[in-house]
């Protein structure tokens with residue numbers, strides 16, 4: 022790299038292979054002090070792998086890591102921390118059963134305490150300071166992390182990573198791997214604020230996201246990866262979203278065409294459904310119709326889907342599929358009734374991380390290949406391969422362990438699993454979280470294809486633009502009830518939805 | 526575990542509120558273990574006022590349970606980091622044999638008979654740790670196997686008999702008492718204090734709990750996962766071996782039949798301990814209370830003259846209940 026002299030952290034000529042697959046091939050990257058360096062690329066292009074090389078989690082087959090121009094031969098996570106590199110990995114490394122305080126202090130190695138005793142008071146103060154420094158005041162340091170919402174957890178991870186800003190230790194680089202993937206817009210703003218602050222203090226920032234427009238607004242420099250290779254590394258000025266998307270994908274990205282299917286009979290109907298956060302709610306979705314659900318965190322949108330899918334017990338009301346009543350609180354009964362559900366938290370609720378991609382996709386229903394005594398694996402594999410093609414899951418390796426897939430590809434595979442069931446009702450909670458521009462269009466296509474086959478679709482997303490794009494009709498949820506229905510989303514303004522939902 | 530993350534989508538701020546239906550203050554379930562202990566003691570004191578609430582009975586229980594308590598501690602340490610050590614009971618056996626064997630075969634001085642077995646235990650722990658971390662064998666399998674090897678060695682050395690020759694009285698004094706207080710209970714108490722401090726108050730304790738919670742996250746945050754895991758097994762092996770030395774001193778002999786029956790009570794205590802003081806979290810003091818609950822219960826039933834086979838039956842039932850309460854369906858903590 023030409024500018025190596027001034028860069029705080031640089032990677033040069035990195036190559037990383039996993040069994041039978043080159044994840045990174047001769048990739049170089051240089052981050053200057055105070056620079057916001059965006060790293061973009063489609064799902065599976067190697068971004069997280071690059072981050073893990075930088076963190077000392079993976080050791081590359083070739084290439085080197087330079088810090089202040091000095092080569093660091095054997096980087097380990099502990100060494101990286103010592104050198105002032107801080108990370109928020111894509112699966113933030115948090116401990117759900119421990120308190121927020123401990124989650125934060127573990128990152129600092131209990132610096133406020135001496136070796137033989139944890140000074141609770143000082144650690145608590147440090148945690149509180151770290152949280153309030155990034156503008157989070159609604160999280161008590163003493164609660165269990167597992168009791169927090171997804172976005173609160175993200176903020177804890179951010180607080181842990183940047184706590185040393187007040188602590189005097191020198192930080193060189195902060196890396197955030199899709200920190201905002203599961204955050205609604207106004208929460209994401211807080212993360213952007215932190216990024217700006219950190220960069221203003223002369224710390225280099227590497228920022229990964231699939232949300233291109235805020236990313237372009239933040240970034241000074243953009244590096245684009247495609248299939249593990251570096252395709253561009255340039256200043257962000259003069260780059261617009263479309264041009265960036267094209268660099269990532271290598272071709273022009275088609276926006277999903279709007280749906281043309283004609284809604285048929287009512288397939289899904291809820292009558293006075295209530296439970297958890299949801300007030301009694303009634304709604305109907307016709308076959309072939311895509312109904313969007315817009316709402317803020319806490320509006321009951323995910324609860325609504327969980328109640329229909331039977332993954333949470335109801336307090337009253339009923340769910341009918343094609344006029345037949347579905348027993349409440351039983352996922353198996355819901356599936357038998359033709360309801361497929363893509364939950365919000367993929368890792369905890371949908372994925373079998375140690376099983377293969379094939380098993381993850383077919384696990385929900387094996388009857389197609391099941392003889393009386395055995396599973397016909399050949400037929401199974403062929404069916405899965407067809408689905409991988411249809412949903413463009415990469416790599417097309419049916420036998421790869423699920424946890425080794427990149428985040429976006431895992432999401433596509435879960436949707437493929439549901440599509441395979443040919444459900445009458447499809448429930449999607451944040452279907453495009455962590456998914457790249459092209460995959461997002463592909464997932465939208467797939468949803469529309471399913472709708473065109475007569476499936477009733479109910480989709481929740483924090484991205485109101487997505488909801489408006491995708492849906493034939495939008496329900497706006499607020500404080501556990503349906504506030505209004507937007508009958509014609511094609512002409513509605515995103516700002517208007519924000520207003521109805523209660524943000525702006 | 527999966528259930529822990531289902532509901533929080535919209536629980537903004539709800540986290541600081543106590544969960545409905547959960548008792549507060551003195552009614553909090555975390556104290557129930559203490560109440561059970563008191564209730565058991567009171568009940569049997571009423572039923573057997575002459576023999577149960579006596580100093581003799583108390584010291585008998587304390588010295589009997591000291592070894593079991595130490596073994597529970599040996600199980601506890603790796604369990605915090607998320608690993609089972611099933612070899613401890615057989616390590617205890619091997620250590621007893623080694624200890625008495627030092628006298629019978631080599632006429633060794635007392636300190637040798639204490640130090641050598643502990644080193645042997647530490648070595649087995651090291652093998653366990655390396656097998657689990659470096660080689661990557663599931664801890665249940667690895668420690669089941671090494672435990673079997675340890676028992677095999679003990680049987681090979683003794684040829685199935687009991688070692689009891691040349692045991693100096695100085696060694697047996699180590700298992701005696703000092704001013705009425707049984708020494709084994711003193712050893713156990715020291716061990717308890719040390720482990721309690723290390724697990725609750727030292728950073729290393731936090732790392733271990735974090736490791737048990739999410740090993741991958743621990744690795745990513747730069748916690749020395751391999752070293753810590755091996756460390757827990759070495760500590761566990763050493764404690765189990767020390768418990769074996771104490772058992773040898775108490776009995777004045779080395780009997781290869783003693784160890785195996787101690788494993789299940791240790792499990793019962795550690796899991797029951799996970800429901801006391803800190804719900805759903807293995808902890809030292811809870812484990813100690815659990816040991817006492819079990820001892821008071823079994824001791825009382827024996828005084829009532831219930832048959833000998835009731836004790837293992839009871840411990841099995843308690844283990845099931847304890848696990849149901851810590852991690853199972855009735856857990857108040859995990860299923861948020």
Ligand SMILES: Nc1ncnc2c1ncn2[C@@H]1O[C@H](COP(=O)(O)OP(=O)(O)OP(=O)(O)O)[C@@H](O)[C@H]1O
Pocket residue numbers: 039040042044062063064065066067068069070071111415416425426427428429430455457
């Ligand atoms: N530990 C691993 N073992 C085998 N293959 C892996 C492993 N980690 C990553 N891969 C593969 O390397 C490729 C790059 O993955 P990576 O996670 O870096 O992608 P990414 O750019 O971060 O994608 P996303 O945007 O979806 O998060 C993927 O094809 C993935 O399947």
Ligand SMILES: [Mg+2]
Pocket residue numbers: 068069070111198427428
């Ligand atoms: Mg990634």
